[in-house]
Amino acid sequence: MDVAYYPGCSAHMMAREYDQSARLVCRQLDLNLQEIDDWNCCGASSAHSFDRLLAANLGARNLALAGQMNTGCVTSPCPCCFIALKTASLELKENEELRGVFEAGGTSSHEIKVTHLLQLLTEEVGLDSITSRVTHRLSGLKLAAYYGCLTRPARIVGFDDPEQPVSLDLLLEGLGAQTVTWSHKAECCGGALAQARTDIVLDLCGEILEAARQAGASAIVAACPLCQINLDTRQQAIQARNGTEFNLPVVYFTQLMGLAFGFSPRSLGFNRLLTDPSPILQTLK
Amino acid sequence: MSFQVGSIDRTFRDELEMACNVDLDQCWECGKCTGGCTTAHNMDYTPRKIIQLIRIGAVKTLMSCNTPWVCVSCRLCVDRCPAGIDIPRIMDYLREKSLAIKDHGPGVDDIILFHKLLLEEVYKRGRVSETALALKFNMQTGQYFKDAGLGQKLLRKGKISPFSSKVRDLNKVRSFFKQEPDRREV
Ligand code: SF4
Ligand code: SF4
Numbered sequence: 038m039d040v041a042y043y044p045g046c047s048a049h050m051m052a053r054e055y056d057q058s059a060r061l062v063c064r065q066l067d068l069n070l071q072e073i074d075d076w077n078c079c080g081a082s083s084a085h086s087f088d089r090l091l092a093a094n095l096g097a098r099n100l101a102l103a104g105q106m107n108t109g110c111v112t113s114p115c116p117c118c119f120i121a122l123k124t125a126s127l128e129l130k131e132n133e134e135l136r137g138v139f140e141a142g143g144t145s146s147h148e149i150k151v152t153h154l155l156q157l158l159t160e161e162v163g164l165d166s167i168t169s170r171v172t173h174r175l176s177g178l179k180l181a182a183y184y185g186c187l188t189r190p191a192r193i194v195g196f197d198d199p200e201q202p203v204s205l206d207l208l209l210e211g212l213g214a215q216t217v218t219w220s221h222k223a224e225c226c227g228g229a230l231a232q233a234r235t236d237i238v239l240d241l242c243g244e245i246l247e248a249a250r251q252a253g254a255s256a257i258v259a260a261c262p263l264c265q266i267n268l269d270t271r272q273q274a275i276q277a278r279n280g281t282e283f284n285l286p287v288v289y290f291t292q293l294m295g296l297a298f299g300f301s302p303r304s305l306g307f308n309r310l311l312t313d314p315s316p317i318l319q320t321l322k
Numbered sequence: 323m324s325f326q327v328g329s330i331d332r333t334f335r336d337e338l339e340m341a342c343n344v345d346l347d348q349c350w351e352c353g354k355c356t357g358g359c360t361t362a363h364n365m366d367y368t369p370r371k372i373i374q375l376i377r378i379g380a381v382k383t384l385m386s387c388n389t390p391w392v393c394v395s396c397r398l399c400v401d402r403c404p405a406g407i408d409i410p411r412i413m414d415y416l417r418e419k420s421l422a423i424k425d426h427g428p429g430v431d432d433i434i435l436f437h438k439l440l441l442e443e444v445y446k447r448g449r450v451s452e453t454a455l456a457l458k459f460n461m462q463t464g465q466y467f468k469d470a471g472l473g474q475k476l477l478r479k480g481k482i483s484p485f486s487s488k489v490r491d492l493n494k495v496r497s498f499f500k501q502e503p504d505r506r507e508v
Contacts, residue, residue, distance in 0.1 A: 046450040051481050077448040077489045082395050083437035084444070086417045094498035095444070189397035190410070199401040225360040225396035232459050233436040234429065235469075237364055237392065270472060270481075309479050 040157065041103035041111040041149070042070035045118035045262070046078050052115075052262035054306025058291040059114050059154060061305065065170055065298050066162050073102050073111070079121035082229040096125025097135060100146035110150040112157045114291070116187040116261045117228070119153040123193050126151050153187060155260045155290065156196045159204045164211045172299040174213030177320045180293075181254035182206045182216050183245070184223050185264045199223070205260060205290060212297040219252035221245045226267045235274075242267050243275040246283045256286040256317050258293060265289060269311045286314040296321065331379035338376060342412050348405035349373050355399035355409055365389040369399050369409050376412070385423055390416040391430045435462060442503040445496055448489025453482040 040063075048056035063070050076099050084092035099122060103111040113119045129136045129147035136147060152160075158167065182205040184197075191199040200223050206216040224245055227238035245268060249257050259265040269287040276282055288310065295305040296318075307314050339346060349370075356368035366387040367375060375384050390413045399409040420426070426434065439458050443450045460468045476482045489495055496502075 046486075047452065049449070049487060050452050051476075053481075075490050077495050078444045078450050080444060081440060081450070083440040085395075085414050086437055087421060087441060088418060088500065089414060091441075091498050091500070095495070098494060098498075186396045186398075190400045192400075200398075225394055225398070227360070228394050228396075229436070230392070230394055230433065232456060233432040234364075234392065237361060237394075241360065270476065274472075309481055311475060311479060311481070 038067065038161070039069045039071060039106075039108045041106045041108045042072045043076055043099060043103065043111055043113040043118055043122065044072060045113055045115040046081075047262035047266070048114055051266055052289075054309045055114055055262055055265070055289045055291060058289060058295045058300075058305040061300055062291050062294040062298060063158075066158070066166060068157070068162060070112070071106060071108065073099060073106070076102060079118045081117055081121075085121070085124075092121065093125050093128045093132075093135060096121050097129055097146060100126055100129065100149055100151075104146045104149050108149075110152060110157070110161075112152045112154050114154040114260075114262070116153060116185065117263065119151065119187075120193065123151045127193065153194075153196070153260070155187070155204060155208070158294075159208055160196065164207060167208065167294070168211040171212055171297045173297055173321065175209070175293060175297055175321060176213045178214040178293075178317060179253055179255050180209050180214050180216050181219050181249040181252060181257045182209055182222060182290075183249075183257050183259050183264060183268075185259075185261055186223075186225050186228070187260055188223065205258065208290065209258060209293065212293060214293070217249070217252040217254045219248050219254070221248035224248075226264045228263050228267070231263075231267055231271070235271075238267055239271055239275050239278060242271050243279055243281075246272065246275065246285055247281065249285060250281075250283055254285070255320070256288055256314070258290050259287055260290050272312055284312060284316075286310060286312045286317055288314060288317075331381055334379055334381045334384075335376050338412065338415055342408055342415050344407050344412065346373055346377050346407070349377075349407060350404060352404060354402045354404065355407075358398040358402050360394050360396045360398065361392045364392045369393075372412070372416075373407065373409075384416060385420040386426065388426065388430045389413070390420065391426065391433045432463060435459065438503055441499075445499055445503050447486065448492050448495045449487055451486030454486065 044056050080092045080095045184202045188194050188197045188202045189199045197204045209216050227241040231238045265287050292305045353370045356362050356370040362368045367389050393413040397410050
């Protein structure tokens with residue numbers, strides 16, 4: 038299956054291991070991720086905060102480029118990019134004028150199906166196909182599946198549950214791991230405030246890490262570059278402030294899929310995580 | 323914080339309701355939005371109060387409070403609201419409208435600066451380099467050593483790099499901007 042792929046800026050930078058592992062596991066599942074040529078930034082939380090039309094236009098250009106690829110479907114590993122694309126797609130449906138500027142052949146930009154990578158894998162590919170590729174079951178791993186804001190708002194996302202999502206838990210269980218029941222799976226990490234209001238992000242991430250620790254998880258599993266980066270790279274600062282030692286690796290779900298499919302930790306970019314993931318890698322040996 | 327109502331300004335509310343496609347008379351004042359709000363405890367006014375401030379036309383307060391800027395767009399409120407009021411969209415609207423105001427005060431000016439710098443990156447390259455953005459932000463705010471230790475670790479891990487890709491059809495991307503982003507306004 039061919040899918041237009043919108044990596045987003047983080048996947049090209051701080052979340053390269055997400056991109057890298059996503060491409061590996063998708064290939065294994067016969068999903069051909071074709072990166073959209075010349076895609077532009079979705080505008081993150083800044084564009085929609087400053088100028089709604091700017092955000093819509095940035096998304097519309099990406100959708101138009103994806104439409105020209107005739108795959109009928111576009112996917113992004115980043116929830117922020119995904120929401121931005123999906124919002125733009127809805128805006129294009131309502132706003133013919135905006136649509137007119139972008140139509141350039143291929144699938145009409147408002148008709149292309151917009152998915153998050155987790156949605157694509159669990160809904161389109163399906164858990165059965167995924168588990169059938171598992172060669173190294175992740176038995177012994179106790180994981181906290183973390184969704185953050187991925188499934189909100191329900192009206193736009195249209196996938197899983199806004200506050201009690203399960204898709205990632207089911208996927209991880211399909212890989213042979215155990216998942217914990219915990220309070221913070223759909224709480225927000227503070228996202229883009231990490232730079233300007235580090236204090237707020239440290240508070241929020243501290244609570245999430247504490248909840249995962251109390252639930253007995255040995256790692257947190259993320260489906261978002263911002264969540265992974267905040268929870269992983271801010272851990273030491275939170276430790277310094279609260280005195281709690283977490284040492285909780287924060288990994289991308291695609292990295293765990295890759296392990297279960299038999300890829301080496303290095304090829305999946307485990308070496309790029311800040312909080313040492315070797316304890317969980319050793320459990321698997 | 324106290325606020326002055328003065329004469330009730332319906333215009334602001336009407337325009338907001340139209341732009342955000344909401345009907346604030348539907349608000350039950352139940353507070354579910356605030357109950358779930360990620361950053362309610364950092365806000366001058368919680369989301370429920372913001373709805374009431376709009377209803378009574380407290381424009382000045384709405385324009386100067388920190389609420390829309392510390393809202394992290396987590397979208398919990400809209401999913402919990404029994405009346406389906408699109409609060410995140412209202413927050414976007416309030417941000418856009420209050421941009422012109424100078425001196426939002428400590429804690430908010432930095433957030434605005436961050437957004438401006440990010441959009442400046444989009445204007446310049448079509449894509450954002452997190453490294454360049456963090457460096458610029460720290461320089462502009464005079465925090466030369468903020469997260470410096472973390473930065474070194476990330477560099478060693480190959481997580482950050484000063485290089486980033488660029489969009490070829492930049493003119494198209496730039497045409498979406500009403501004006502060239504100018505951070506000097508901050
Ligand atoms: S949840 Fe909705 S109805 Fe309840 S106070 Fe908030 S905006 Fe009003
Ligand atoms: S979107 Fe903003 S106002 Fe709504 S719950 Fe999240 S932080 Fe609070």
